[in-house]
Amino acid sequence: QSVLTQPPSASGTPGQRVTISCSGSSSNIGSNPLNWYQQLPGTAPKLLIYGNNQRPSGVPDRFSGSKSGTSASLAISGLQSEDEADYYCATWDDSLNGWVFGGGTKLTVL
């Protein structure tokens, strides 16, 4: 059983808005800020969102994050072909005393 649960896949057409969910528990998402990473094939993860909803410099404002209780979401508006990648949520887990990652969502731009 995964600590952080994400849908395995998501898809949309160019220009559409898509959301990716991440569900956890009180010991992780419920008590710690959540981060999102984008991973293109064969490359290292890249920070997309930190602290639930903060964008690092250089990340387009098409990407936004939110959190409520023990769940979080990543929204991508104005979908572009270059957004096709794997997306992972991650946070600290107080019970496991370690960082945990979601199972990843593969985004396909149709």
Next chain:
Amino acid sequence: QVQLVQSGAEVKEPGASVKVSCKASGYTFTTYPIHWVRQAPGQRPEWMGLINTGNGNTRYSQNFQGRVTITRDTSPSTVYMELSSLRSEDTAVYYCARQRGYFGYDFGRWFDSWGQGTLVTVSS
């Protein structure tokens, strides 16, 4: 600019050890902790542990306790991750990542820069 450059791919036999390096540049090395995260083929990233680059203190994932050792040299600015008693399930890409933020900060902690990854293959 911030760079984390890792050592090259390794092939090891079961039971052996591997040591991967991560050289940091573009910032004050001792300011930010460095973490190690591995990713097996087609799997989610898995956190292994971290080192406080200032004082050398470490913290390890329960999943790797006793098998992983993370060390650092302040000159040059390099962090090392050694994994022992390798088995086929340890075949993965190993990444180092720099931590920003801190425990108790409103925005928490996050990994803002990552190394390019080192493929470790365990096979007889």
